[in-house]
Amino acid sequence: MMDSRAQISIEFMLIVAMIPLMVLLFGSLTSESSELTIAMAAARNGATQGANLDSLAFYPDQAFSNYTHKNQRLLLPSKIQILKVEYNNQGYNSVYQRTKIQIRVHASDPTLKNQDDKNCMGERINYYVRKSISGSFKTDYMTNNAFNPVFSYRYYYTTADVKWC
Template sequence: MILSNDFKGQLAIEYIFWLGISFILILNMVNMATDSDELNRAITAARSGAIEGANMNSFAVFPEKSFDEYESNKERINFPSSIRILRIDAINCGFNVSYQKTKIQLIAYVSAPGISQKTYRDSLGSRINYFMRRSISKSFGTENITNSLYNPAFSPKYVFTTADVRWV
């Protein structure tokens, strides 16, 4: 096959063009995978924290101030019960201008057939949410940029808040 002089260098230019586009696409896919990995890591940490918060009830281990309140007002919380974390949903609330990060709201769905009083469920829900946020903060090493309640919790690209626990 004989090439005419009209096509000299065209193959090289097309090759460089396609190579450049391929490089840009690969970088975008790596970036999307990194974002997805960060969000999955945060949700896994939240689930671990929720389980830890729920198990605190089973072990009846509380901070002293909370235990004093539970002992005098909410005795039922001090006895073991079966609390199950059913699922944790993550709702993307969009970009938050205040934090310059994407805001994610986490909602834990919990089952505790033995605990029916609203005040008990509210206390347990607060503890579960606290441990979810704490676990996320510890997972990303961001404890120093949040408050003592870990509200909100941060990762490099996201800010996490928790909604009231949903009792099923």
């Protein structure tokens, strides 16, 4: 009778000891994917914000002058749709001691015909993508005014040119 009671307590102790180990193991795995999920949600939010600001945005004098002379179309409302935001893991970078993630936004606007206007709008969208990620992780102090590159705890993010469909 004593043997069966001792056996139950040892099994119970093994189970109780394994639960924290399993929680720590799965917690570290999910926190890494959670960080990337947060960054991608921020990227989608930033892309949408950059696309929607078009004619309502406040521009620095130099940018407004450029838009007035070269990209007048961008001063009018547009119909930009963000189709997809994807990322590409480009591996560990020893300089930044983080994994590089490159983000690409796919957008569409039938009213933007000029390639220069598309490039200019793409730069604005990418700026807001990077800014939104930086704000999500509160790492503004680690980057420059263009928010390029942007940092989180395990990754650093850059943006590829917007792909217009």
